[in-house]
Amino acid sequence: MTDKTVRFGILGCAVKYASKFVRTVTLLSPNAVILAVGDPSLETAKNFAVSNGLSPETVAVYGSYEEVLDDERIDAVYLPLPVTLRGRWAVAAGGEKKHMVVEKPPAIDAAELESLLEACESNGVQFMDGAIWLHHQRTARIEEMVFNSELLGDVRHIYSTMTTPVPEQALERLSKDAMGSAGAIGELGWYPIGAVLWAMAHELPTFVMALPSSVVTNSSGAILACSASLHYAPTATATVHCSFLSHLSTELAITGSKGSIWVNDYVIPYEEDKASFEYTTGAQFVDMHVGWNVKPEKVTVECGEMSQEVMMLTEFVRLVGGIKSGVSKADRRWPEISRKTQLVIDAVKKSVDVGCKVVYL
Incomplete structure (x- = not known):
């Protein structure tokens, strides 16, 4: 050793x-x-x-x-x-x-x-x-190919979900003592809120608002489902949804001024050894609006044994190794990402608590 x-x-x-x-x-x-x-x-x-x-x-x-x-x-x-x-x-x-x-x-x-x-x-x-998905090679590929190019343009809207069904008989057993007062907003919302922050270069939104008709609680008050709107001045918006009541979904759609990205399995890829995403750029309806002028292009990223779990562990081990050897200090980027994600989660929960009104950050 x-x-x-x-x-x-x-x-x-x-x-x-x-x-x-x-x-x-x-x-x-x-x-x-x-x-x-x-x-x-x-x-x-x-x-x-x-x-x-x-x-x-x-x-x-x-x-x-x-x-x-x-x-x-x-x-x-x-x-x-x-x-x-x-x-x-x-x-x-x-x-x-x-x-x-x-x-x-x-x-x-x-x-x-x-x-x-x-x-x-x-x-x-x-x-x-x-949050292992941030370490996936696909995530890095999207940043390299789309966010740092002319393909997407300025981000205009983001839609992101994390839903996973809990058996009906178990829903009443979900409690604030086990999940914390934020319930599904914290347990599941960490992903879609984190995805929005990632797409916006980890800039905090100006304000957030939980959507009134989306909030579902059980008899003990634990939050089982919630949607929220996140607003960035002057033109970007996002909608996030988390739920213990819906079929499994981990969707991420980013629409820019010049193109769009779709990832259906951003949290955990369909397959461990590869992952894909689709994008379009310069899309328009053809004459008489009977179709599009372009089809989505699919990009597949092969990762072999270097799954997102391995990539995260590899990065963590590298950072700890640098600290142990005295070559470097702790990387503050990862704590800062967590801090911003938690701030937005708290703001969405506060919006729920005050009747789904606007909460500024």
Whole structure:
């Protein structure tokens, strides 16, 4: 094991994301290794280690989160905990100088996120949230090919969704205690709101407004679905939608002054080893409006074993390696992206709370 290797601990073993992270580290990353897993239930931690092929000879299994953070061998931690626990334990991890990847949303609101990021910055550790799609080669290709060219022009409107169905009998069990007060806006809205910010070069909107007829709650007040409008002065707008009530959809459509982009699977591609998007530029209706003068062009990006999970881990390991060797400091770009995403989520939630009125940022 070389000095370039990043040694991970996992806080929380009861969610599927943790198994996905183990797969990425153990099968696909040569410069990362898992040395510890921890859960308040030692039995859960043991079962997790066994089911994910983690050898007890090389991986410590702990019955608490504290023991993982106290393990001096650990460079970084992965936190797939429920959102209501993430902020607290991320702050604790920062205090122990552990670099971290935190699932999204990483905190219940912007105030808690600021405390988390301050703990990271003051201790010189790298923070990154788990929005893996930002690391995909397709995302980079769109930026390179469309955003930095004459194909799209100025962004005029963005439409983005993240919906996934929850069984009807389980909807009433969704609670603020588990998801935080933002409910679906935080759990699912992190993606479409993040996609809008990405398309707008991470510029904050001037104001947001939740759409009144779109807000659905269960009997405990947990938000199950919501749409919102985001406005950028002077000409750009966006519509985002998140829901636990609809069929799976992860759509992103960007319309510019000269062209348009469509991505139907931006959160998780249809296939792990490749992904595509479509675009048109200079489109017009033909005479008598019986068709278009151009058809969408499809661009396919082959990634092989370098999935978006691997790309994110590779970037994180690179950043942590630079800090460990003293060559560089923590990259503030990733915390800033998370900060802006959380600010917009909080603004949409505030709009819901005040009767779907305009909230300025």
